[in-house]
Amino acid sequence: MVERIKQLEQLSSPINPGAEERKELLNKVLEYSENFLNNINTLPAYVMTEDKGKGIYDYPFTPEGAAIDDVLKILKENVDTPGLNPASGGHLGYIPGGGIFHSALGDYLADITNRYAGVFFASPGAVRMENMLTNWMADIVGYPRTAGGNLTSGGSIANLTGIVTARDAKGIKGKDVEKTVVYLSEQAHHSVDKALRISGLAECVLRYIPLDDNYRMIAGELEKQIKEDIKKGLNPWCVITAAGTTNTGSVDPIEEICQIASKHNLWVHVDGAYGGFFILSETGREILKGLDKSDSIVMDPHKGLFLPYGTGAVLVKDKMSMLKSHYYEADYMQDSLDSKNELAPADLSPELSKHFRGLRLWLPLKLAGVKAFEAALEEKIQLARYFYERMSSVKGFEMGPYPDLSVVTYRFIPEKGDADTFNKQLVNEIQKEGKTFISSTMLNGKFTLRLAVLAFRTHVETIDTLINSLIEKSGMISNQ
Numbered sequence: 001m002v003e004r005i006k007q008l009e010q011l012s013s014p015i016n017p018g019a020e021e022r023k024e025l026l027n028k029v030l031e032y033s034e035n036f037l038n039n040i041n042t043l044p045a046y047v048m049t050e051d052k053g054k055g056i057y058d059y060p061f062t063p064e065g066a067a068i069d070d071v072l073k074i075l076k077e078n079v080d081t082p083g084l085n086p087a088s089g090g091h092l093g094y095i096p097g098g099g100i101f102h103s104a105l106g107d108y109l110a111d112i113t114n115r116y117a118g119v120f121f122a123s124p125g126a127v128r129m130e131n132m133l134t135n136w137m138a139d140i141v142g143y144p145r146t147a148g149g150n151l152t153s154g155g156s157i158a159n160l161t162g163i164v165t166a167r168d169a170k171g172i173k174g175k176d177v178e179k180t181v182v183y184l185s186e187q188a189h190h191s192v193d194k195a196l197r198i199s200g201l202a203e204c205v206l207r208y209i210p211l212d213d214n215y216r217m218i219a220g221e222l223e224k225q226i227k228e229d230i231k232k233g234l235n236p237w238c239v240i241t242a243a244g245t246t247n248t249g250s251v252d253p254i255e256e257i258c259q260i261a262s263k264h265n266l267w268v269h270v271d272g273a274y275g276g277f278f279i280l281s282e283t284g285r286e287i288l289k290g291l292d293k294s295d296s297i298v299m300d301p302h303k304g305l306f307l308p309y310g311t312g313a314v315l316v317k318d319k320m321s322m323l324k325s326h327y328y329e330a331d332y333m334q335d336s337l338d339s340k341n342e343l344a345p346a347d348l349s350p351e352l353s354k355h356f357r358g359l360r361l362w363l364p365l366k367l368a369g370v371k372a373f374e375a376a377l378e379e380k381i382q383l384a385r386y387f388y389e390r391m392s393s394v395k396g397f398e399m400g401p402y403p404d405l406s407v408v409t410y411r412f413i414p415e416k417g418d419a420d421t422f423n424k425q426l427v428n429e430i431q432k433e434g435k436t437f438i439s440s441t442m443l444n445g446k447f448t449l450r451l452a453v454l455a456f457r458t459h460v461e462t463i464d465t466l467i468n469s470l471i472e473k474s475g476m477i478s479n480q
């Protein structure tokens with residue numbers, strides 16, 4: 001028996017490489033990543049390939065391992081080439097992604113030590129690190145010490161966690177759902193609808209509050225609707241506002257909304273997945289006034305703090321209400337129960353085993369310092385304004401509202417022919433060119449182009465490149 005066990009140990013040894021092999025693997029991966037980073041400014045923002053990465057299926061898993069060179073080649077050709085390059089500064093579509101270097105080091109360390117940050121007992125330091133991060137976020141939005149939070153996989157799960165907490169905090173049970181009213185903007189992110197559905201609230205009454213010309217919720221209309229609903233015997237429960245809508249970057253009048261909500265005892269959940277971290281910037285601070293008056297906030301470090309995908313955050317002003325919705329009891333967890341412990345992610349979220357996300361955020365904040373993030377965010381706002389101002393004087397382009405944060409909507413109005421078709425072709429031409437990547441949306445039934453500045457590698461030269469492409473390609477299409 002021991003012989004067989006020893007044999008199995010030997011056979012499984014490839015999953016635990018020794019020092020020499022680790023060194024070789026690390027060197028190869030480093031060479032690959034340095035090659036990527038050193039060329040990032042010339043790599044296209046978008047690549048259309050014939051087979052769309054399908055080639056990866058040509059390399060099935062085999063009993064024996066493959067050589068690192070071969071594996072990296074498969075990765076490069078089939079994964080790191082086709083599609084959008086979120087690490088590129090030329091990514092100016094959707095909401096751009098990040099991928100700061102320090103986070104990769106944080107992930108590396110977190111994965112090697114594999115500290116378990118779910119339960120205080122298991123890794124008190126890791127839990128404190130994650131709490132320190134959510135406390136820091138609570139501080140920057142102006143929440144008091146009673147606040148708590150959780151680092152999630154992204155904004156969608158953060159919205160879900162916030163909405164579940166709001167549901168339980170206001171005592172909404174299954175039998176109450178049909179009379180429960182949620183107020184939101186037509187520009188609310190679809191993850192909000194999804195979260196309401198997943199949390200058993202699909203049958204509640206949804207009130208879409210009219211928006212002004214800047215796509216911001218009209219606070220007066222909200223109050224009017226709440227009063228009508230009270231008269232009808234319904235139960236106004238929650239307002240979901242946007243601190244930066246994904247589509248247009250609009251920020252609802254949060255302070256006014258919170259005043260109205262508080263008068264009628266409603267929960268205010270702010271979806272700041274895209275825009276929340278702009279509160280770190282000088283200009284954003286003014287625009288996001290009133291965040292501290294809300295009950296819960298979502299903000300995505302993988303958007304506003306330029307982290308690689310996989311880190312969102314939810315903050316709740318009263319952390320005990322988060323605990324009420326997410327606590328657990330299990331016999332086998334009895335060692336972890338101790339009132340002297342800090343609340344840990346497993347107490348405040350649906351997760352138990354989880355990635356140690358804190359380290360990929362803690363390390364960049366420590367190494368680069370907070371000031372660098374503040375400056376980067378301010379730069380993004382100014383870049384959007386720069387684009388808006390320069391494009392306003394380019395003949396043929398019609399600009400949407402002046403940007404609240406870093407999203408600008410605009411379209412070309414051709415002298416003849418259909419504007420929607422023209423703009424569709426314009427986006428295609430820009431994507432085909434690949435120097436920058438922009439996306440489009442429908443606004444008031446019109447095909448509209450969007451600029452979204454949030455990649456940390458986007459600088460003034462990038463915006464100039466896009467402007468030149470827009471002028472060139474629109475001229476080309478006009479002359480067809």
Ligand SMILES: *Cc1c(COP(=O)(O)O)cnc(C)c1O
Binds near residue numbers: 095191245246275312
């Ligand atoms: C991106 C976004 C979400 C969803 O966040 P994920 O991290 O993609 O899950 C929710 N709300 C807004 C406003 C967003 O921009």
